[in-house]
Amino acid sequence: MPSAPISAQGSNPRAAHVVAGTAADDEDLIVGVVWQDSVASDGLEIAVLDDNDLQIAAQLVWPIPGKPTQTTFDDFLHTVPESGFQFFITVRDSTGRDVLQPHAFRVVLECPRPTELCQWSTRDGLYTNALAISESLMTALDTLEARRSANLLADALDEPLDLRGPVFSLAAQVDRLDRQRDLGNGCLCAWYHVSFETPGEQQKRKSGPGRISGDSGSEQVEAEGKGAIASAAGQVLHFPMSHKATVTGTSRQTLKISCRRIHGWIEATDLPLPPSPGRPYRAIRFPIFESCPDSCLGTFNSMAIVDYSLAARVLDPMSGSKPVAWAEVDGFLARYDGANQAQIDPWDDTLEWVAGDTQAEQSKAIRIPTEGFFVDHNIREMTTTLSGRVTVELKAEEAKAWSYATAELTDTWLLTRGQAACAIHPTRVAQLFTLTVPRCWIPDLGASVDCGEPLIEPWF
Helix, strand or coil: CCCHHHHHHHHCCCCCCEEEEEEEECCEEEEEEECCCCCCCCCEEEEEEECCCCEEEEEEECCCCCCEEEEEECCHHHHCCCCCCEEEEEEECCCCCECCCCEEEEEEEECCCCCCCCEEEEEECEEECCEECCHHHHHHHHHHHHCCCCCHHHHHHCCCCCCHHHHHHHHHHHHHHHHHHCCCCCEEEEEEEEEEEECCCCEEEEECCCCCCCCCEEEEEEEECCCCCEEEEEEEECCCEEEEEEEEEEEEEEEEEEEEEEEEEEEEEECCCCCCCCCCCCEEEEEEEEECCCCCCEEEEEEEEEEEEEEEEECCCCCCCCCEEEEEEEEEEEEECCCCCCEEEEEEEEEECCCCCCEEEEEEEEEECCCCCEEEEEECEEEEEEEEEEEEEEEECCCCCEEEEEEEEEEEEEEEEEECCCCCCCEEEEEEEEECCCCCCCHHHCCCCCCCCCCCCCCC
């Protein structure tokens, strides 16, 4: 695995420029970058690297200071799955120096409608060198193993839930692994990875006039996700008036050892993708495998980093008035090994306006645990859940009272590493990184179009 994603994103998630996200348009890859205000107008190169840190595509771009741009890599996804499913984006200047922290993303096969052909999509911030599968497929495989299925993937296709995308994605990964390692037909133990985030996409709610239209008013915005990312902001002015807003989000991933035996292959199975004019259907070797005695246990290291910002402000009040501006972030990191009670590690921070001051604000990162990693021994799976919550509370009384507060989880980074000498790859890593960046550069996604302006513009 390339060392850059862990060291760079873990120690300093914020970069001078930020990849807003990726998207798939048929077989084209779209990359959006938000440029810093001070970016030079000289040409820069956007490069896409594979999971071996080899460049497989690059384009020259001319950034727009303080604005997002999008770049299309034509026909990029036609090389999937031969080129793998895991990729990274970086940006280089004319000397070849990276000016952007590597941005991890995975290509995923999705089948949104039963009986219809599937399509490629991308998953930003996700890196794993384990076999990546969906939560629904992991559940189905566990159920089928309990029934002693002799053809797990084929039987998963017969489940009531449409699992074509996850099944063919896993089959392609196993096919690629066999071409690299010659898996044979013995009992093989491998690392599997599942990730899940709720909400899945950015959601935003706003109430109030937007700008004050009289002598009093209130305004608030609540935004969720993706995942544990959340933010809340509000302000109130004049008259006895108050409000409290709370928003939550969750990021979760599981790293698990499963032991299975491949006892055959279907040598050519077409992927359920639309045909490409003038090209043959893309086919993979489809593994026929079943579970085998599972005695492989591992050691797990896990940690999380949460970046946040808080602000609380008031208008210097008249004597006797009672403004309140209070912001809080809190949450927990939970670790569950599938057998024992979950271990909960909470975190929190609060910022409150203090009489005599007009403004207070802070931004920093919380690492969980404070030093090192959580270490869990002799287990076969670990589910790590990062939950975040933001709250603001405001109150304004009397004629001159005004209060304003914001609370925002700006970055979350979840890491799990598994080690087991009995696995085909002894060490595997999974990381889920989420950054607060509006995806307004792709209108079809229906996301906010504010492109990073403040949630609320204070009236004072």
